[in-house]
Amino acid sequence: MTGDSGKRGRKPAPRTLVRRLLETRGRTYAEEAGIRLRDTPQPLYQLLVLSDLLSARIRSDIAVAAARELFDAGLRNPRRMAEASWQTRVDALGRGGYRRYDERTSTQLGEGAELIQRDYGGDLRRLRDEADGDEAALRRSLRKVPGLGPVGADIFLREVQRVWPQVEPCFGDKAMQGARRLDLPEDPGKLVRLAGDADTAALAAALIRVVLDKHAAEELLAS
Known part of the structure; x- marks a missing residue:
């Protein structure tokens, strides 16, 4: 029982969390x-x-x-x-x-x-x-x-x-608030690496939605 409850309480790995974030909220x-x-x-x-x-x-x-x-x-x-x-x-x-x-x-x-x-x-x-x-x-x-x-x-x-790579990666303070809520790195380069081939603009938009939706972080960390 102890082992099962430990699994339920375990946070997703950062790369898994970023993938779920993009899947559920990664629309620009x-x-x-x-x-x-x-x-x-x-x-x-x-x-x-x-x-x-x-x-x-x-x-x-x-x-x-x-x-x-x-x-x-x-x-x-x-x-x-x-x-x-x-x-x-x-x-x-x-x-x-x-x-x-x-x-x-x-x-x-x-x-x-x-x-x-x-x-x-x-x-x-x-x-x-x-x-x-x-x-x-x-x-x-x-x-x-x-x-x-x-x-x-x-x-x-x-x-x-997405179309001006000269400004990539661009997240801003509000997106970094989203990263903080998810206990993800507050470093643009590290976030991009966690996202792999995913679009940086989509990741930034998804992090903003975590800030705007007070239940988003809890849902993502529990999934």
């Missing part, structure tokens, strides 16, 4: 929002919009739903976003349930789209190339986008590393 927020992420202007811009929405103090599922509504309304690139009326953007955000911040966010999305059009010709790869491999410079440029801020920049970089 871009995937959830229906963004087919590639290193091309339109999906990169859509990820920027999603990152902006996710950075507010609002549930992630609402931010994802609002992003889908914006894209379904045809606002999939900075030109269309900038040309849309303020009310069109507000209405799309409202349909996604993003009502608490809809008016301010509509303004920020319009101003951000104009900035991206003006400074980068609508192509965020130019922003990346101007940073020339300097992650701090890349973050500074991203934070100039109205509404994005440091949290939004972190979200964008965590997700974009």
Whole structure:
């Protein structure tokens, strides 16, 4: 009996735990929002919009739903976003349930789209190339986008590393909180090695979900 109870109380090995984490929660927020992420202007811009929405103090599922509504309304690139009326953007955000911040966010999305059009010709790869491999410079440029801020920049970089290997591995403080809850290494290199061939962006998103779901760590450690 003692041996059986000891087995039940034993924590999964780190590699096993990471595999379970990825299997159960390893979907990126871009995937959830229906963004087919590639290193091309339109999906990169859509990820920027999603990152902006996710950075507010609002549930992630609402931010994802609002992003889908914006894209379904045809606002999939900075030109269309900038040309849309303020009310069109507000209405799309409202349909996604993003009502608490809809008016301010509509303004920020319009101003951000104009900035991206003006400074980068609508192509965020130019922003990346101007940073020339300097992650701090890349973050500074991203934070100039109205509404994005440091949290939004972190979200964008965590997700974009799937197609921008220059910024990989990128986890950030919040993902490391998830690693801490699971008693996993709080070191990006060690986490990547534990994940093997798995996608780093998916692992980062999964660790974020551990922070957002208060029961996630307990469930994973008990499984």
